[in-house]
Amino acid sequence: METDIVIVGAGPVGLCLARSLSGSGLRIVVVEQQSLDEIENPKFDGREIALTQRSARIMQQLGLWDRIEPDDRSQLSAAKVFNGSSLNALEIGHELGGHSELGWLVSNYVIRKAAYDALRGGMTENGNVTLLTSETVTGIKTDSTRASVTTGSGLTISASLIVAADNRFSTTRKMMGISAEMRDFGKSMLVCRMTHDEPHHHTAWEWFGYDQTLALLPLNPDPSTNAHRSSVVLTLPGREIADLARLAPEEFRMNIEQRFARRLGSMELVSTRHVYPLVSVYPGRFVGQRFATVGDAAVGMHPVTAHGFNFGLVGVETLSKEILDARLNGLDIAADSVLGRYESRHRRATRPLYLATRFITDVFTNSTAPARLARDVMLRAASLFMPFRKAVAASLTG
Template sequence: MPLTDPLDIAIVGAGPTGLALGIALARRGHAVAVLDHQDEAALAAPADDGREIALTHTSIGLLRAWGIWERLPDDAIGRIREARVTQGGPTSTALRFHASGKGAEALGAIVANHAIRRACFQTAAAQPGLRLLPGQRVQRVDIGVDHAVLVHGGGGRLPARLVVAADSRFSELRRQLGTGAASHDFGRTMVVCRVAHDSADHGEVAHECFGSAQTLAMLPLRGRFSSAVLTVPGARARRLCAAPAADFAKEIQRHFGDHLGPLRLAGERHAYPLVATYAERFAGHRFALAGDAAVGMHPVTAHGFNLGLQGVQSLAAALGDRMHATDPGRADRLARYEARHRRETALIYHGTNALARLYASEGGPQRLVGRLVLDAARRMPLVRAAITRQLVGASPTRF
């Protein structure tokens, strides 16, 4: 493609956020390309990485609007009817959140990350106006007055009026663009796996159990399976991942108790160091950041991908339709996105980090404060209602 004829938007990163953004913008008439260093086979059939994504009704609505939701098979979609938060095991007095009275049958859905990635790729591959460029690692970005140029692969050059970094919270493109990010390493590692509980049903209830220096979440999946998410110091995470399957299941059982009967490991274990990031700016001259490249969340409140989709919607709305916005890299449009996405994310990001630090502490005073916070929330219906609205989203829907 000649430099005199740049396309509208080039997105770096074909994860679910980057692909969703490409779809949303192409549906608005923009000419879009999505580049990724992975080859087409890896993008089309992503490996199971153990992560399960909790989706709000707002996110489900967006995925439906972009044609992605319908590509998820029914057996890949689980429901979260209720969430219970305790300091200790599930038998402790719980702070409960449920969808009763919110116009929804469930708080939200839970879908495997690799299933979402596959559905996003399938939708993107069929979307007119969207070019997928797999196997292309971006080597350099050159920002000019009226367009940017991505140098990729073996020296290929791709000009675009707007470049979007959507290449993870450790974004190399963000660094090349000269944009810093505040980073917080929690000193913890998240170990995720699927466990089976053949003798009891989870009732579509999600549990978040805060303990001394560790957190255990049990997320309901289809059938008598749950996703166990254990957050522990890094050295302990390595030992847990190397332990025999039966010993690992006993460790989960020790933290969770016998609420679901005997537990057994039903899948591979995956470990992810917990680092949260927040970019110092979300947009600049001829560029924008999306997804984790803009805001990389701690998973304790399950906001990460939902905020990413909210950012996709905000950026697409700010850029507008192609027939009314011939230059998507205009500064005023990017400034609208910057302001809106900062409003959407700042309080949630910093509040989540504070919560994660509070309940990760081994100190007695911090544990006492944690108990007081939960007790106060249990006694304040308006607080619970506000949190439930955040969990459910704006538009309850059936699924």
């Protein structure tokens, strides 16, 4: 089978990349291990994605934004960071970012659905994208003139460029011999939706306790009861999370309510619970010979700074521009110079915040007395230093 670009992975980033390139005249094949039904009808997985202003703009350009119902987009007006049992918080309001909101919260499965629907529209209109589902990539070969992948069913697909958009543990990246800096935090996060008595005022919480980390992501009211509703994210050692996930709903409700020190009043579980291990990944290279990585395959972020999918969309925008510029100028779309520019730009866009996130997780999830004191001092100082607060707001808005 002959094509121009093979994208491995039909998650939101892989689908967005295919959508961005559709209509360019390039032939694109997307290889995905999930079934077509799983892609067409993704299920709730607990994850709520904090989208920056830049991400919303990219999604509008790709035709995703208008496919998301307004009730599925929750406004993020402010963010608060708490330390220990203190009621004082570092607060970042939307006015510091110069917008009427810092960003929006949209469920991961809703974004996946919008991305697939937008791509399907492009496939119908342009006819240059092929989606191979229930298929895995078992081998990759590249040389100076061509690349190819072999699938589990025995199909060989020849292309100019292979793009890994599978996941942070990317087997495709590993096949290319690209090593990655990987940090296993030894913890897992449990995510679910809960209603509560007290309003959240569309403010996100990041609460660094001394033996746990809690996050509250403000959602629109519960559609059936109109109760205040949020996504709750609890980070604990894996064994403790597993025990918590097995609790009966009433026991779980009481446990979470207590962990939030009843600051939200009575709380009720209104969704399924999902558990994810916490691992961050940053490859030594984003590109190889006729090969590139995007999304989590390029940068797998710790969720504390909420930039994982945002970086994925930035990567899509950057890589697409380099590919389309090369094609417009009659150049090889997988030339070293083309991929090198993508790598350089994406590294500049992601590396500083990746390192800052590592610093935050090292200091703010450390329960030793010196760490507790350091983060208390840092939060108090940050609250008084307006340039820092504006910088954080700029990061949150993208």
